[in-house]
Amino acid sequence: MSAILPGATIGILGGGQLGRMTAMAARSLGYRIQVMDPDPSCPARFVVDACFEGSWDDARAAADLARGCDVITLEIEQIAVASLQAAAKYAPVRPGVAMMEIIQDRVLQKNWLVEQGFPVGEFQTVRSEADLQSAVVTLGSRCFVKSARGGYDGRSQVKIGFDETAISPEATAADAWRLLGQRPAVAEKALDLEKEISVMVARAPNGELKSYPSAANHHEQQILAWSVIPSSIPAVLEAQAQEIARGIAQKMNLEGVLAVELFLTKDGLLVNELAPRPHNSYHASERACVTSQFEQIVRAVCDLPLGDVSVIKPAAIANLLGDLWIGHEPRFDRALAVPGVRVHLYEKHTPRAGRKMGHLSAIGETPEEAIHRVLQAKEFL
Numbered sequence: 001m002s003a004i005l006p007g008a009t010i011g012i013l014g015g016g017q018l019g020r021m022t023a024m025a026a027r028s029l030g031y032r033i034q035v036m037d038p039d040p041s042c043p044a045r046f047v048v049d050a051c052f053e054g055s056w057d058d059a060r061a062a063a064d065l066a067r068g069c070d071v072i073t074l075e076i077e078q079i080a081v082a083s084l085q086a087a088a089k090y091a092p093v094r095p096g097v098a099m100m101e102i103i104q105d106r107v108l109q110k111n112w113l114v115e116q117g118f119p120v121g122e123f124q125t126v127r128s129e130a131d132l133q134s135a136v137v138t139l140g141s142r143c144f145v146k147s148a149r150g151g152y153d154g155r156s157q158v159k160i161g162f163d164e165t166a167i168s169p170e171a172t173a174a175d176a177w178r179l180l181g182q183r184p185a186v187a188e189k190a191l192d193l194e195k196e197i198s199v200m201v202a203r204a205p206n207g208e209l210k211s212y213p214s215a216a217n218h219h220e221q222q223i224l225a226w227s228v229i230p231s232s233i234p235a236v237l238e239a240q241a242q243e244i245a246r247g248i249a250q251k252m253n254l255e256g257v258l259a260v261e262l263f264l265t266k267d268g269l270l271v272n273e274l275a276p277r278p279h280n281s282y283h284a285s286e287r288a289c290v291t292s293q294f295e296q297i298v299r300a301v302c303d304l305p306l307g308d309v310s311v312i313k314p315a316a317i318a319n320l321l322g323d324l325w326i327g328h329e330p331r332f333d334r335a336l337a338v339p340g341v342r343v344h345l346y347e348k349h350t351p352r353a354g355r356k357m358g359h360l361s362a363i364g365e366t367p368e369e370a371i372h373r374v375l376q377a378k379e380f381l
């Protein structure tokens with residue numbers, strides 16, 4: 001038996017809200033938790049046994065974290081390979097280094113998806129301004145240029161061809177190349193999205209695999225605004241989404257959890273990107289499902305039996321960005337008066353525009369009712 005039982009210590013690389021909520025679920029199961037984060041007052045700080053200060057490329061801090069742990073997982077994909085390797089000397093790192101190396105580089109990730117036969121939108125790898133100029137022409141002027149490394153919530157991304165007042169696509173491409181720091185990137189054709197969905201998959205080292213019913217996601221300014229489980233897409237598409245997500249997890253030899261973001265276009269489903277950790281679009285799993293994504297990652301990395309992923313009741317979440325704090329403290333008292341609503345705050349002390357400070361969740365008899373309630377509660381803030 002290789003299971004890591006309650007009472008053992010789990011280490012998490014990253015102490016943001018995902019690490020915090022994972023830590024809370026792990027505590028409920030009786031584990032001890034340590035995290036590593038560059039910010040000593042990171043959100044997980046307040047719910048863990050120990051917090052090691054270290055940047056994502058601080059291999060020594062990663063090793064210090066791992067020395068006292070029985071298993072290491074992560075909540076952010078940008079942990080340097082050297083740090084993962086340093087941690088792996090002391091405790092198993094799940095997901096493993098090989099998978100992380102592919103996922104943390106958009107160029108490698110896209111090429112891997114193509115090689116393995118998974119559907120992706122039209123894209124080009126760009127390594128120079130000239131590459132980007134020709135990519136814009138090939139892809140048909142409107143595109144998203146995304147840095148190969150770093151970036152989340154639409155950061156390290158530039159859109160080309162959307163601004164009607166721009167002088168020319170050529171000038172915009174030159175600007176984009178400069179804005180992204182003249183670093184390798186992928187240029188993607190801007191797609192007409194009918195819907196965005198995601199599928200969360202969990203796989204344990206013993207090979208057991210479970211995937212959650214898909215979530216439907218609504219973005220504003222490239223940041224997730226709200227999300228609902230289940231997505232209510234037609235059964236045929238749901239089956240395809242499940243097959244794609246499970247296939248990726250199998251081929252990656254996943255140990256842990258993996259969110260697969262998918263675009264639904266008129267030509268069918270395309271993989272947008274992979275996130276090898278708990279995901280914002282599955283925060284509602286805490287309310288909707290028998291087992292939350294946070295408990296599931298603990299079970300997966302500890303090689304325990306995976307939890308039931310069925311939906312008990314539809315649930316939705318709405319993100320609370322720092323913008324909401326500008327002018328006045330949000331009226332959580334009013335939001336909590338809406339039936340089925342809960343408030344989840346991450347203890348981030350400085351609200352900034354675009355910074356995820358927390359979320360609201362709501363259950364409903366239908367996905368529509370859950371969305372309606374959570375958005376109404378947000379209005380009341």
Ligand code: ADP
Pocket residue numbers: 121144146151152153154155188189190191192193196219222223261272273
């Ligand atoms: P992040 O790592 O910031 O989540 P994504 O690549 O997922 O980056 O992009 C964020 C959002 O921007 C997507 O969820 C989608 O709404 C929009 N987007 C990204 N790429 C495209 C594309 N090629 N076509 C249309 N919309 C896109």
Ligand code: MG
Pocket residue numbers: 261273
């Ligand atoms: Mg994304």
